[in-house]
Amino acid sequence: MVKPANGSTKERIxxxxxxxxxxxxxxxxxxxxxxxxIRTLAQELGIKPMSVYHYVAxxxxxxxxxxxxxYAEINLPVPGGDWQTEMRRRANSARRVLASHPWATxxxxxxxxxxxxxxxxxNAFIATLRAAGFSVELTAHAFAxxxxxxxGFALSENALPIHxxxxxxxxATSMMEQYFDAEAYPALLExxxxxxxxxxxxxxxxxxxxxxxxxxxxxxSLPDNGGAPPSQPPTxxxxxxxxxxxxxxx
Amino acid sequence: MVKPANGSTKERIxxxxxxxxxxxxxxxxxxxxxxxxIRTLAQELGIKPMSVYHYVAxxxxxxxxxxxxxYAEINLPVPGGDWQTEMRRRANSARRVLASHPWATxxxxxxxxxxxxxxxxxNAFIATLRAAGFSVELTAHAFAxxxxxxxGFALSENALPIHxxxxxxxxATSMMEQYFDAEAYPALLExxxxxxxxxxxxxxxxxxxxxxxxxxxxxxSLPDNGGAPPSQPPTxxxxxxxxxxxxxxx
DNA sequence: TGCCGCGACCTTACTAAGTACGAGTGTATA
DNA sequence: TATACACTCGTACTTAGTAAGGTCGCGGCA
Numbered sequence: 001m002v003k004p005a006n007g008s009t010k011e012r013i014x015x016x017x018x019x020x021x022x023x024x025x026x027x028x029x030x031x032x033x034x035x036x037x038i039r040t041l042a043q044e045l046g047i048k049p050m051s052v053y054h055y056v057a058x059x060x061x062x063x064x065x066x067x068x069x070x071y072a073e074i075n076l077p078v079p080g081g082d083w084q085t086e087m088r089r090r091a092n093s094a095r096r097v098l099a100s101h102p103w104a105t106x107x108x109x110x111x112x113x114x115x116x117x118x119x120x121x122x123n124a125f126i127a128t129l130r131a132a133g134f135s136v137e138l139t140a141h142a143f144a145x146x147x148x149x150x151x152g153f154a155l156s157e158n159a160l161p162i163h164x165x166x167x168x169x170x171x172a173t174s175m176m177e178q179y180f181d182a183e184a185y186p187a188l189l190e191x192x193x194x195x196x197x198x199x200x201x202x203x204x205x206x207x208x209x210x211x212x213x214x215x216x217x218x219x220x221s222l223p224d225n226g227g228a229p230p231s232q233p234p235t236x237x238x239x240x241x242x243x244x245x246x247x248x249x250x
Numbered sequence: 251m252v253k254p255a256n257g258s259t260k261e262r263i264x265x266x267x268x269x270x271x272x273x274x275x276x277x278x279x280x281x282x283x284x285x286x287x288i289r290t291l292a293q294e295l296g297i298k299p300m301s302v303y304h305y306v307a308x309x310x311x312x313x314x315x316x317x318x319x320x321y322a323e324i325n326l327p328v329p330g331g332d333w334q335t336e337m338r339r340r341a342n343s344a345r346r347v348l349a350s351h352p353w354a355t356x357x358x359x360x361x362x363x364x365x366x367x368x369x370x371x372x373n374a375f376i377a378t379l380r381a382a383g384f385s386v387e388l389t390a391h392a393f394a395x396x397x398x399x400x401x402g403f404a405l406s407e408n409a410l411p412i413h414x415x416x417x418x419x420x421x422a423t424s425m426m427e428q429y430f431d432a433e434a435y436p437a438l439l440e441x442x443x444x445x446x447x448x449x450x451x452x453x454x455x456x457x458x459x460x461x462x463x464x465x466x467x468x469x470x471s472l473p474d475n476g477g478a479p480p481s482q483p484p485t486x487x488x489x490x491x492x493x494x495x496x497x498x499x500x
Numbered sequence: 501t502g503c504c505g506c507g508a509c510c511t512t513a514c515t516a517a518g519t520a521c522g523a524g525t526g527t528a529t530a
Numbered sequence: 531t532a533t534a535c536a537c538t539c540g541t542a543c544t545t546a547g548t549a550a551g552g553t554c555g556c557g558g559c560a
């Protein structure tokens with residue numbers, strides 16, 4: 001009745017949990033998690049809403065599923081490699097991934113049912129530090145510090161109205177305009193005018209600075225800090241001149 | 251008829267925007283933002299749903315309003331004071347405030363319509379650093395670094411199932427149990443057993459460590475770093491009392 | 501061949517939310 | 531007393547999630 005896979009219309013790929021979750025990510029990427037409803041998802045998949053429930057128990061399971069898929073996209077650090085390099089690679093990967101799935105940032109940490117990719121990710125993270133000589137305690141410090149920073153940064157970054165220099169400036173302008181006496185906030189005004197609204201302003205560039213600060217600090221806390229000097233923190237000049245993370249690669 | 255029988259005197263405190271927002275915070279604190287609906291809010295206030303709309307245009311305005319109230323609760327840093335002390339005080343205050351309003355953390359940065367308390371907060375933050383001799387650029391670094399950390403940490407902390415040592419351990423246990431072969435994640439397992447599940451484990455204690463790392467690093471980046479040695483990063487016995495990176499002495 | 505069961509997908513319908521519209525009620529002032 | 535306005539509420543429309551159960555095609559099996 002409906003249409004057996006005859007000529008004109010599209011071949012019917014059988015639905016699956018994977019297709020459901022992939023569709024959910026597409027919808028969320030396009031319109032935010034707010035746009036992810038069973039109905040929009042069904043539309044994206046070309047099916048009727050209730051069919052989704054053949055593959056997932058409820059919407060929460062969809063959320064858990066796509067969060068795990070996001071974790072799966074993040075580059076895992078490799079235990080045994082130079083830990084700073086690995087941490088830096090993972091951090092940059094995480095930032096990139098979260099930038100392409102902005103809706104995920106507040107969810108990553110808050111799910112109570114971690115999936116396999118999530119567990120594998122945490123496992124690799126911890127293993128990398130332990131293999132580099134971090135004590136359990138220092139690993140805990142590093143975990144909290146790095147991930148608070150990385151996820152917090154992603155949160156801030158994704159909160160920016162739109163990305164790209166010009167739109168930030170536009171937004172800042174209109175914000176300052178409509179919110180009455182900007183003169184009540186002189187420091188904020190100066191900061192906005194002299195920094196945020198500069199044409200070459202790019203908040204994303206701040207990421208490297210903080211990351212370097214954090215990794216260096218952890219390096220000095222390592223017991224066998226074998227003379228390896230910490231990499232230069234990208235001193236005050238804004239550009240962290242392509243941080244060569246001081247440690248020799250193996 | 252539901253009304254109390256105090257016919258003559260009008261016990262009824264007149265509704266107001268303030269009461270609406272305060273009620274919204276109460277509801278959100280009790281059951282999370284998910285529990286905040288116009289209907290639950292009306293119930294909390296002892297009124298009917300539509301009455302709310304006399305004081306706010308829509309639910310979004312309620313969210314904007316309560317976010318600004320949360321900012322208002324955070325201790326402002328005082329420009330002119332010792333900047334590390336001020337930053338530390340503000341950070342601890344922010345953490346406390348966010349712990350009492352866990353629903354707010356993902357919202358703080360993402361609102362497009364900052365209220366007066368929000369602007370005042372940012373203004374005080376920036377002014378404090380500028381007054382301490384931070385260049386505009388270093389202020390931007392510090393802003394991104396500190397706030398990413400503070401909000402990121404709050405995000406992680408609030409994501410913990412419940413607060414307090416024992417419940418974390420319980421959760422970790424059940425997580426490891428139900429998620430099949432914990433042996434696929436040996437480092438995670440070790441970490442969980444030897445650290446997370448220790449009876450005296452308290453994630454919150456990590457906060458000071460990271461905050462100190464960050465403030466010290468910023469201190470060394472300050473041009474007039476008047477010989478003041480950075481404070482010791484706390485805990486972690488095994489560490490050389492070495493000044494953190496950035497000292498161009500090398 | 502005809503029936504059965506099953507997996508995949510769909511129809512209907514119930515409930516909870518946000519909120520538009522406009523009517524009731526009380527108080528202040530003309 | 532009449533009019534105006536502020537505040538509050540009743541009704542109803544719309545979009546969510548999802549419970550219950552229906553339909554259809556296919557591959558066994560008597």
